[in-house]
Amino acid sequence: MGVLKLHGHPYSGATLRVLSVLHEKGLEFEFVPIDLATGEHKKEHFLSLNPFGQVPAFEDGEIKMFESRAITQYLAHAYADRGTELLFKETKKMAEMSVWAEVEAQKFDPPAFKVVFELILKPMIGGGAADEATVAEQQAALSKVLDVYEARLAGSSYLSGDSFGLADAHHQPLAAFDSRPYVSRWAADILSRPAWVNALAQQSNAP
């Protein structure tokens, strides 16, 4: 393992996901800002790190990776003995956490991202007003997903199980407060973690 480098943008949720895990693990790393506004992520030097031209990309010496969730899994595995334990060795706990990590990527992220895109990102990047029909459709889909979360979190402190884990960390970029009591308790808990607060602090250095 060598020098850790995270190439990304501090307003990118996927970049923030990796930053949070780097802080949970207490790892030293270099943050390499990628200027999305000038299309730096579509230029050759960045495409050699991620051929899909999206942030983040990551290097640990010889190891080069992209896809935020793959990077966090790598960090949790390679630095298992550092900082917060994010992957569980016990088979049953691991099985449960894998389910919720997958739920985040497949069921939660798509509608949550579309809602945030329409309401926040689109106006920010000059894309005009939110499309009301899209917002309503995606909010309805997200609401059904969060009903399942509420039932899970009524019986378990975290989605990952009885302690904070990778499945919970993956939600931080889009974990908005919600009216459901257990979901809102959980969201407030994971968003108050020092590692997440530190990840957000990277935004004050944004170009």
Ligand SMILES: N[C@@H](CCC(=O)N[C@@H](CS)C(=O)NCC(=O)O)C(=O)O
């Ligand atoms: N599944 C990827 C998603 C990466 C992604 O969507 N990155 C966005 C920023 S959050 C990006 O680079 N957008 C610019 C583009 O697609 O051109 C991951 O988790 O790393």
